[in-house]
């Protein structure tokens with residue numbers, strides 16, 4: 057049971073229920089649509105970038121608690137960051153999620169994002185937690201294609 | 215269930231006794247995350263009884279050899295075991311002859327075989343293939359590929375809000391251009407039991423052959439291909455308590471005779487020269503290369519196991535569970551069942567207010583309850599209901615009311631965690 061509450065921490069449940077920066081972004085100059093076929097989740101991330109700095113970022117879409125809360129907390133964390141710093145943060149975040157489950161996660165430098173440390177005990181949920189981030193990176197890269205956490209259809213069987 | 219009649223009326227077990235066979239399945243006594251396993255994912259794949267495990271083990275330990283080609287004892291034993299399994303499958307489906315039973319990897323390969331061979335022989339530009347709005351991807355994509363190859367057109371019979379076929383639309387869509395109707399017998403996403411007999415009769419009135427995807431009917435209902443008069447029937451061994459990688463295609467002999475081979479290779483030929491190759495007799499013309507022999511033998515054991523229990527008794531037991539589960543789930547505030555057809559088998563698909571199926575699946579897993587979440591390889595069904603995904607509990611003969619109580623308790627835990 058401890059593991060379940062590690063995953064679904066208060067802050068995650070709160071951001072799932074009332075996501076921040078939820079909506080389209082007037083004046084956005086980057087956007088991308090992300091899709092996680094495992095959940096059937098889709099979200100769109102919008103960003104307004106000036107001189108290499110993310111001034112504003114928002115998202116819309118449907119998703120599981122982990123993907124929604126992750127998107128919400130990501131938008132909070134990125135406001136005012138340079139694109140380079142955003143990339144560094146993503147790397148740290150990714151390490152947090154995919155580290156070995158038996159090693160206590162070190163959330164240093166991640167601020168509120170450290171709340172996702174429980175995800176490493178649930179490997180199938182890593183993709184939920186990174187969907188918003190992959191989508192954002194797609195948006196910043198300026199590519200008009202759909203970002204996906206998957207190559208193919210992960211659902212086999214029936 | 216009205217659409218099928220039992221092949222033979224075997225005594226079988228009484229419905230009440232079926233759950234006693236839970237102990238035939240070794241895996242069901244294991245724990246997951248420190249909790250007793252509650253397995254409610256049988257539509258995905260079923261667990262295997264001791265009888266199947268033992269039979270496959272014995273095959274490899276005592277009988278293993280290649281089939282149809284040895285002069286030695288083991289090859290004879292292996293051939294007898296494999297061909298014996300074919301006879302069991304024939305009898306299970308009530309086919310006329312083992313010439314009509316082609317062993318394949320499973321439902322997907324069976325449908326691909328028909329799309330490829332029947333398609334090559336009988337489908338051309340402008341022709342139509344008719345499927346339904348509740349098909350598994352494996353009964354959609356092979357037809358799309360065929361249509362791309364030939365210029366034929368795929369037509370889809372819509373479903374209504376309960377998840378039943380709109381039969382008037384089906385009749386409207388059947389035409390001189392229709393070259394094949396291919397539909398699911400029991401929907402894996404919704405549980406709907408389709409009136410396949412009716413569908414087949416209407417198609418045959420226009421000389422259109424029908425393929426029945428029996429992946430989810432073979433485990434839950436008695437199937438009689440002679441009574442149904444279907445042209446093709448596909449099922450997977452792993453969904454009827456047998457091994458993965460072994461399944462069967464039933465096809466009327468007249469079609470198998472007329473269709474070109476699916477794959478070329480050993481076993482499917484009578485003689486080969488560089489000038490001319492003649493094909494082997496049925497069903498071997500469609501079985502190129504060394505088959506999944508142990509898998510076929512295991513499938514035969516699974517068929518024996520199911521018939522011993524009696525499909526009628528299994529159906530009655532699962533029907534009771536389905537009614538009980540439906541009632542219990544509807545007690546949960548905010549829960550909506552997806553798929554409320556009047557005739558259903560084996561499947562409870564649902565969504566909960568504002569709680570994503572993926573979260574439901576993770577929380578239930580930690581309670582020991584295994585369900586499936588997602589689109590169930592039926593994305594058009596999800597689109598039809600405007601849902602990204604559902605949570606699905608599906609039943610097997612080993613399930614009990616206690617399993618469904620555990621599901622309901624787990625869903626209580628979900629609501630608690632999400633503060634609803």
Ligand SMILES: Cc1ncc(COP(=O)(O)O)c(C=O)c1O
Nearest residue numbers: 213214320321322350402429450
């Ligand atoms: C209705 C239906 N058709 C086809 C399939 C495909 O079966 P398989 O993956 O065993 O080939 C499944 C199961 O996955 C199914 O539920």
